[in-house]
Amino acid sequence: MRILIGICLIVLGCLPWRVSAQLAARPASGTTVVAPEPNPAAVFTAGDFFQAVLQHHPIVRQAALLSREAQQEVMQARGAFDPKLFSVYDRKEFGRSLYYDKWQSGLSVPVLPGGIDVKMTYDRNMGEYLNPENRVPSSGLAAVGVSVPIGQGLLIDARRTALRTAQLAVNLADADRLKLINKTLFDAAKSYWDWYLAYQQYRFVEDGYQLADMRFQAIRQRALLGDAAIIDTTEALITAQDRLVQLRQAEVELQNTRLRLTAYLWNSDEAGGNPQPVDMPATVVPQSPPAQLDDEQLLQQLLNRAAEQHPELLKLTAKGQQLAIEERFRRSLLQPQIALSASLLSRTPEAGTGYDWASYYAFRADNHKIGIDLTFPLFLRKERGKLRQVQIKSQQNELERQQTGRNIANDVQTAWNELKALERQIAVQEKTVANQRTLLQAEQQKFDIGESSLFLVNSRETKLIDLQIKLEELRTKHQKAIAGLWYAAGTHAGAN
Numbered sequence: 421m422r423i424l425i426g427i428c429l430i431v432l433g434c435l436p437w438r439v440s441a442q443l444a445a446r447p448a449s450g451t452t453v454v455a456p457e458p459n460p461a462a463v464f465t466a467g468d469f470f471q472a473v474l475q476h477h478p479i480v481r482q483a484a485l486l487s488r489e490a491q492q493e494v495m496q497a498r499g500a501f502d503p504k505l506f507s508v509y510d511r512k513e514f515g516r517s518l519y520y521d522k523w524q525s526g527l528s529v530p531v532l533p534g535g536i537d538v539k540m541t542y543d544r545n546m547g548e549y550l551n552p553e554n555r556v557p558s559s560g561l562a563a564v565g566v567s568v569p570i571g572q573g574l575l576i577d578a579r580r581t582a583l584r585t586a587q588l589a590v591n592l593a594d595a596d597r598l599k600l601i602n603k604t605l606f607d608a609a610k611s612y613w614d615w616y617l618a619y620q621q622y623r624f625v626e627d628g629y630q631l632a633d634m635r636f637q638a639i640r641q642r643a644l645l646g647d648a649a650i651i652d653t654t655e656a657l658i659t660a661q662d663r664l665v666q667l668r669q670a671e672v673e674l675q676n677t678r679l680r681l682t683a684y685l686w687n688s689d690e691a692g693g694n695p696q697p698v699d700m701p702a703t704v705v706p707q708s709p710p711a712q713l714d715d716e717q718l719l720q721q722l723l724n725r726a727a728e729q730h731p732e733l734l735k736l737t738a739k740g741q742q743l744a745i746e747e748r749f750r751r752s753l754l755q756p757q758i759a760l761s762a763s764l765l766s767r768t769p770e771a772g773t774g775y776d777w778a779s780y781y782a783f784r785a786d787n788h789k790i791g792i793d794l795t796f797p798l799f800l801r802k803e804r805g806k807l808r809q810v811q812i813k814s815q816q817n818e819l820e821r822q823q824t825g826r827n828i829a830n831d832v833q834t835a836w837n838e839l840k841a842l843e844r845q846i847a848v849q850e851k852t853v854a855n856q857r858t859l860l861q862a863e864q865q866k867f868d869i870g871e872s873s874l875f876l877v878n879s880r881e882t883k884l885i886d887l888q889i890k891l892e893e894l895r896t897k898h899q900k901a902i903a904g905l906w907y908a909a910g911t912h913a914g915a916n
Contacts, residue, residue, distance in 0.1 A: 464704040466612055466899075469684070470913070473608050474601070476686040478695050483600040490586075490593035497586040500579040503529045512547070520547030522554065535577045537567040542768065557767040557781065563789065565763025572757040581749040588745070591738040598910070599731035605912045608684045609903035611677070613896045616706040618677040620892040622670040628885045629667045632660035632878070639874070652874050659878045709895045712843045719836050722909040726828050730910030733828065736821040743814040750807040756796040763789045828908065835905040842898040849891045856884045 474480055505527055512519040526541035544560040569577070636656035642648035678700060686695040727733070765788060767781035776782060797803070860880040866872035906912050 462701070462704045463707050464700070465707045466609070469612055469681075470605060470608065472686075473605060473684050476688045476695050477604060477608075477684060478686060479604045480601055481688075481695065483597040483604075486593040486597045486600075487590060490590040493589055494583070494586045497579075497583040500582065501530045501532055503527060517549075518547050519549045520545065520551075520554075522547075522550075530579070532580070532583075535569050535573045535580065538565075539567060539763070540564050541763075559770050560768040562766050562768050563763040564783070565761060565789070567759060567761040570758040570760055572752055572755040573759075574752075576745075576749050576752050578749070581745055584745050585742050588738050588742045591741075592735055595731040595734035595738065598734075602731070602907055602910065602912050606903055606907040610900055611681045611684065612706065613709075613899045613903075615674075615677040615681045616709070616899075617892055617896040618670070618674040619706055621889050622667070622674045624885050624888050624892075625663060625667045625670045628881065629660065629663040631881065632656065632663050635874075635877075636660045655874045655878070659882075709899050712846070712898070719832070722832055722836075722905065722911075723829055725911060726832055726909040727825060730828050732824050732910065733821065736817060736824060740814065740817045740821065743810060743817060747807065747810045747814060750803065750810050753803040754800055754807070756794060759793040761789075761791045761793075765789060828910070831908040832905065835901060835908045839898065839901040839905055842894060842901055846891070846894045846898060849887070849894055853884070853887045853891055856880070856887050860884050 505525075507525040508523070510520070510522045512521075522543075522545045524541060524543045526539060529538040530536075531538060541563045542560055543554075543556050543563070545554045545556050546558075568574075636653065636659075639648050639652050639656045643650055643653050682698075682700045685698040685700055687698045688695040764783045764785075766783040767779070769775045781787065860877075863872055863877050863880045867874065867877050903913070
């Protein structure tokens with residue numbers, strides 16, 4: 421019998437097995453084994469992580485460019501009101517005769533209010549066959565006048581419509597920027613808490629493996645002394661091997677979640693250079709989940725914030741304002757197009773002489789030029805059709821805004837309900853873990869006095885590990901639900 425026991429122990433000792441020097445140095449005993457405390461490590465808090473994403477992530481910095489791009493659209497629209505210099509030269513000479521030599525230069529200055537154009541011109545015309553209406557003094561003719569739309573274009577025109585539409589497009593770009601930032605932080609939050617869950621799972625499985633390894637070593641020593649059955653060593657070894665497999669799988673999952681989290685870590689200088697990827701140190705660990713939300717007024721605050729500042733609603737509001745401006749412009753096109761132009765005329769002074777304000781040909785009321793242009797389509801089918809089309813788009817936009825607002829409110833309420841349900845589940849699961857820990861301790865005491873089996877101890881311990889992992893899963897879902905609540909409200913935690 422002793423020879424058989426020795427052979428079994430030799431076979432068990434030859435199995436591939438990792439036993440650290442720290443575990444091998446522990447005394448073999450039948451008392452409850454306590455898992456070693458993890459080495460202290462730097463905690464990478466969720467707040468620091470989100471702050472790093474907000475400051476350096478390329479997608480967040482890309483979002484900031486949307487507003488700058490919209491500002492350039494405004495600048496382009498303002499270009500319609502830029503002053504313009506113009507010059508027209510026309511000359512005809514035939515059969516040694518100068519038919520005409522006409523040159524007109526000037527400056528046109530659009531005025532934003534009222535759609536008025538201020539125009540200053542200088543004409544110098546000569547020639548044998550010049551049209552009499554184009555004859556001017558030998559020194560040239562100067563004119564200063566305005567062009568004013570009386571009907572269509574007086575209150576709003578295409579230039580002012582384009583400018584106001586571009587200004588409202590800045591609000592659209594800001595809404596897109598907020599939406600992109602919120603989505604990036606929401607995805608980052610999910611990756612962070614996935615890392616937390618993988619870390620906790622690895623920690624629990626590692627502790628379970630170390631306990632199983634220590635128990636195997638203890639029972640092996642007891643079997644050598646004849647105080648334990650050989651089959652108990654097999655039972656302990658199988659449990660340790662099974663947990664080793666789980667540990668390797670948890671280790672891979674932890675590495676993968678760290679990699680996914682590292683994808684959000686970048687660094688850039690204050691000068692705005694290209695961001696560079698940053699590797700997360702292997703020694704950092706995630707923080708513990710913060711306390712559960714107890715503020716019952718938070719739901720109403722988020723609902724009010726979503727109704728006022730949700731990016732989707734901001735986009736639809738800006739779009740509705742653009743359509744309102746477009747409708748106003750289309751209504752103005754139903755009016756007759758009447759343009760009144762008036763200019764004061766004056767002969768330009770000769771070279772070397774000053775301007776004579778008392779001259780008959782100086783700027784005075786008698787020297788003027790006026791004109792009226794009238795255009796009015798009889799049926800206005802094009803204008804009426806375009807106006808009706810814009811009105812239909814406005815109705816569609818308003819209906820979409822109403823439905824979107826209701827969907828957002830429902831999403832916020834749904835996220836809140838899920839959050840509160842998870843809080844209740846966490847409270848129950850914490851009690852379950854505490855009860856299972858008590859049950860394990862009792863089973864271990866019974867095993868120490870010989871009234872229980874190693875199988876039951878291992879089963880109780882495995883169940884405790886599973887329940888602890890389930891608790892961390894619920895805590896992870898709870899933190900993701902918090903991030904989802906803020907995202908449903910169109911913002912993120914810490915936003916003003």
